[in-house]
Amino acid sequence: MDKFSAMRAFVRVVEAGNFTKAADSVGVPKGQMSRLVLLLEKELKTQLLNRTTRRVTVTADGAAYYERAVRLLDELDELESSLSRAKAAPRGRLRVDAPSAIASLILIPALPDFRARYPDIHVDVGVSDKPVDLIGENVDCVLRAGEIADPSLVARRIAEIDRIVCASPTYLARHGVPQHPSDLESDRHHAISYFSHGSERLTYVLQRGAEQYEVHARSSVAVNDSGAMLAGGLAGLGIARTAPFMAAPHLAAGTLTAVLPEWSAGAWPLYVVYPPHRHVSVKLRVFIDWVAELCARTLKAPRVRP
Numbered sequence: 001m002d003k004f005s006a007m008r009a010f011v012r013v014v015e016a017g018n019f020t021k022a023a024d025s026v027g028v029p030k031g032q033m034s035r036l037v038l039l040l041e042k043e044l045k046t047q048l049l050n051r052t053t054r055r056v057t058v059t060a061d062g063a064a065y066y067e068r069a070v071r072l073l074d075e076l077d078e079l080e081s082s083l084s085r086a087k088a089a090p091r092g093r094l095r096v097d098a099p100s101a102i103a104s105l106i107l108i109p110a111l112p113d114f115r116a117r118y119p120d121i122h123v124d125v126g127v128s129d130k131p132v133d134l135i136g137e138n139v140d141c142v143l144r145a146g147e148i149a150d151p152s153l154v155a156r157r158i159a160e161i162d163r164i165v166c167a168s169p170t171y172l173a174r175h176g177v178p179q180h181p182s183d184l185e186s187d188r189h190h191a192i193s194y195f196s197h198g199s200e201r202l203t204y205v206l207q208r209g210a211e212q213y214e215v216h217a218r219s220s221v222a223v224n225d226s227g228a229m230l231a232g233g234l235a236g237l238g239i240a241r242t243a244p245f246m247a248a249p250h251l252a253a254g255t256l257t258a259v260l261p262e263w264s265a266g267a268w269p270l271y272v273v274y275p276p277h278r279h280v281s282v283k284l285r286v287f288i289d290w291v292a293e294l295c296a297r298t299l300k301a302p303r304v305r306p
Contacts, residue, residue, distance in 0.1 A: 003043070004076070007069045009036035010048060014066050015135040018055050025138030077281060090282040091120035096291075097142040101226045101246055102270075103127045106298050107143070107291070114290055121283050129225050134275045140284050141274040143291065148271055155271040158292040159299045161243050163265040165204070166256045171236040178239075178259055181206045181213040190238035191217035195224050204241055206263040213263075241265045245299060270295055 009022070013033065016022040023030040041048050048062035058066060098107050103125055111123065126132065132142055134153070148155045175188045184191060184204070191204060204215040221237050223229050226246065233240030234255055250256035272288050274280070280288075 003040070004073075006036040006040040006043075008073060009033050010040055010062075011066065011069055011073065012138075013037060013049065013056060014058055014062070016138075017136065021136050025136065089120055090118055090286055092281070092283050093122045093124065094283050094287055095124045095126065095137075095139045096287065097126035097128060097132045097139050099129045099143065099145060099226065100127050101230075101243070102143055102145075102295075105245060106295065110294050110298075114287070117290070118283070118286060121287070123287075134273070141272050141288065143270065143295075144273055145268045145270050147269065148273060152276055153273050154276055155273045156288065156292070157269050158272050159270040159295040160267040161245075161270055161299055162267045163241050163243055164247060164261070165206070165239055165241055165259045165263070165265050166233055166247055166251070167239050167259050168234055168236045168255065169257050171233075171238065172257055172259070174236075181215050181260060181263060184215050184217045184239060187218070189217060190221075191215065191219050192229055192232040192238045192240045193217075193219040193222040194229060194241070195222045205266055206260065207266065208263045243299075270299065 012022040012026060013019055016025055019030050019034050019037075023033040026033075037049065044061075044065070046061045047059050048065055049056045050059055096107075104127070108125065111125075114121075114123070126139065132139055134142065144155075145161055175190075176183075178184055178189065181204075183189065193203075204217065206213050206215060217239065219238070221232055223232060226242065229240050230242050230246050230250075232238065233242065234250060239259060247256055247258075251258060272291060274284065274288075
């Protein structure tokens, strides 16, 4: 028995919660994963897992063994990563996940630069605006906008996403150009709102210097995706709140117009997030540093002129 392979299999099963997820996350058959853990239990002469048809839980011995195994495997990875060859040329597969707008408009267009620097790192990019189970899906890191709800995750703040308010010229010709945030609350205007988890519709908060105004505009359309918000603005459905990096080509083409440009529509922090108790390999470390520099540079919002 390869004890380190069995140990890694056991750790993956504990973190994923069942054999199927653990096997899928590392691309091996479920039977192989189960066999490795059984051999490990036989070698140790103790039961590490309680098995049911849907989920596994650790025994008391299993919990103690897991804590020591994680530390040992992390030290082994650190030892391997510290070799000069690994430092000079990090290699391997890296699974990252990012929101659709950031993936399509920022991350993927810049990947040729990352690939040129680190040609031996293969990057799998998952594109999703929904939360990802980092451990269960074996994801190395994710980019996420907004505050991180799970305090157990490691989150590094890398940039801020400024937001602006805009609308299509057709909409403004029909409903008029707002001169103050209070104008958005009149019967003439509609705002495209954003709902969170299918329920709460979030209001717009606009700020100019020390002055702040919470807009309670009429809304007949709500979305839960930044790309859909932009599409709604382009379609003339109402006033839309979006990021300058998404709106820039449409502002330049004249298909969108900045509304109340002297007012800020707020900013969302952008984090790179990775699981706790997980060794930060060289390949992950260089990617985090690279994407942090990329986003800090790219997301610096230029002043939007009327």
